[in-house]
Amino acid sequence: xxxxxxxxxxxxxxxxxxxxxxxxxxxxxxxRLHHAWLLVGPEGVGKATFAYRAARRLLGAxxxxxxxxxxxxxxxxxxxxxxxxxxxDLMVLERSVVDGKTKKNIVVEEARRLPEFFSRSPATxxxxxxIIDAVDDMNNNAANAVLKTLEEPPExxxxxxxxxxxxxLLPTIRSRCRRLAFAPWDEARLVDFASVHTDQDLAxxxxxxxxxxxxxxxxxxxAANKALELDQLAQDLLRRLPKIDEAELLHITDGFRGxxxxxxxxxxxxxxxxxxxxxxxxxxxxxxAGPALDRWALAWEKLNRLPxxxxxxxxxxxxxxxxxxSDLRNAART
Numbered sequence: 001x002x003x004x005x006x007x008x009x010x011x012x013x014x015x016x017x018x019x020x021x022x023x024x025x026x027x028x029x030x031x032r033l034h035h036a037w038l039l040v041g042p043e044g045v046g047k048a049t050f051a052y053r054a055a056r057r058l059l060g061a062x063x064x065x066x067x068x069x070x071x072x073x074x075x076x077x078x079x080x081x082x083x084x085x086x087x088x089d090l091m092v093l094e095r096s097v098v099d100g101k102t103k104k105n106i107v108v109e110e111a112r113r114l115p116e117f118f119s120r121s122p123a124t125x126x127x128x129x130x131i132i133d134a135v136d137d138m139n140n141n142a143a144n145a146v147l148k149t150l151e152e153p154p155e156x157x158x159x160x161x162x163x164x165x166x167x168x169l170l171p172t173i174r175s176r177c178r179r180l181a182f183a184p185w186d187e188a189r190l191v192d193f194a195s196v197h198t199d200q201d202l203a204x205x206x207x208x209x210x211x212x213x214x215x216x217x218x219x220x221x222x223a224a225n226k227a228l229e230l231d232q233l234a235q236d237l238l239r240r241l242p243k244i245d246e247a248e249l250l251h252i253t254d255g256f257r258g259x260x261x262x263x264x265x266x267x268x269x270x271x272x273x274x275x276x277x278x279x280x281x282x283x284x285x286x287x288x289a290g291p292a293l294d295r296w297a298l299a300w301e302k303l304n305r306l307p308x309x310x311x312x313x314x315x316x317x318x319x320x321x322x323x324x325x326s327d328l329r330n331a332a333r334t
Contacts, residue, residue: 003197005220008048008133009082009092012067012074016189017050020180021069024054027178034178035153036161041182043134043164044215050182051131051160055090056082058158059125078125089125091117093132104312106138111145118154128157135161136168143170150176184214198223207231211274225267234271237325238279241332249325256317265317266307269324273303295331302327 020039027033037054039047053070057063061072061079072079081087093110095103114130122128132138132146149159150173161177163169185193190209193216194200200208200223211227212218222228233252237244256265280296303324310320 003220003223005217005224008046009052009085011049011052012064012071012079014046014049014053014068014070016185017046017182018069020050020182021053023180025069028058033158035157036150036159036177038135038161038163038166038169038174038177038179039182040163040166040179042184042213042215044212044217044219044221045182045184046217047162047164047182048131048133049217050180051133051162052082054158054160055129055131058127058129059087059089087125088123089128091128091130093130094134095137104137106132106142108139108141108145111138111142114146114149114159118149118157122156126156128154130157130159131162132159133162135163135173136165140170143173147173147176185216186214190214190216190219194219194223200228204228211271222267225263227267227271230264230268231271231275234268234275238272238275238328242329244325244329249322253318253321256321261317262307262311265310265321268321269303269307272324272328273300276300276303292331299324299327299331 024033024037039051041047050070053068053072056072056076056079057070059078059082061076061082064071064073064076067073074080074083078087082090085092091113093106093114095106096110097103117130118128120128135143135146138146146159146161147170161173166174166179187206187209190212191202191205194205194208194212195202197220198205198208207228208219208222211222211231252268255261276296277300280293280300283293283296306320306324309315310317
């Protein structure tokens with residue numbers, strides 16, 4: 001059975017981050033620990049997991065070599081406090097969940113809690129630690145509130161800023177942080193990871209690895225959300241264009257309802273976009289060109305931007321899906 005994705009605070013084993021972990025430990029041992037660490041790389045490569053591993057160590061959890069350089073014993077009292085979100089010297093800023101729905105941004109009121117948090121001395125630990133997961137989720141007002149803390153480094157205070165798109169951050173935030181990069185995994189490692197952590201056979205593990213685009217954490221999300229089924233559905237829909245059973249499309253839209261429907265809708269749009277991209281690349285390599293290929297390119301662009309637009313503007317997913325299918329039918333007819 002596939003493993004359910006865990007929150008990063010509950011993950012104790014981490015592979016492939018030895019260089020980043022050694023950099024933090026070297027700074028700590030020399031007494032020159034930077035006050036702000038910008039953790040950059042694709043979503044799902046373990047940046048938040050690293051932040052919690054570092055936080056547990058800085059808060060005083062006993063090392064556990066079995067779990068790597070920054071490993072800690074899950075039964076350590078400090079680790080238990082972190083897992084219970086009750087440690088007085090740890091503050092986490094992340095998008096809140098209200099009525100089962102995750103908010104779109106980290107609001108400025110949350111960011112403004114940082115100065116007060118760091119104005120106090122550590123209660124029980126050597127340091128006070130804050131994790132922002134992810135700093136990309138902040139609007140300008142919230143980012144400016146965080147910047148004020150970075151401009152006046154707190155004594156014995158450490159901030160870990162998780163970023164999937166560092167180029168979008170304020171330059172003044174980037175310039176005040178030490179940067180640690182987390183590289184995407186190669187496909188062979190991803191296949192091994194999928195084989196161990198999901199119930200897929202080798203062929204399924206290869207498909208999940210290709211979809212994950214270098215991010216092992218993404219594999220668990222894909223497996224949990226039945227991405228292989230949606231990928232097959234996307235293939236079937238495109239193969240039968242422009243003729244598609246209306247009743248089948250209505251059945252598909254039933255899966256877009258509720259809080260879980262947003263993820264299913266976004267994943268189906270992603271799988272359609274990837275399938276179209278692959279078909280378009282093959283056509284271009286064969287020397288095909290012209291208006292038909294241009295229309296498929298426009299459809300691909302629309303599929304990529306549609307999920308965030310639908311959620312950001314609170315649009316109806318069913319209506320958006322029917323619009324997409326109409327566009328794809330028109331592209332297939334020409």
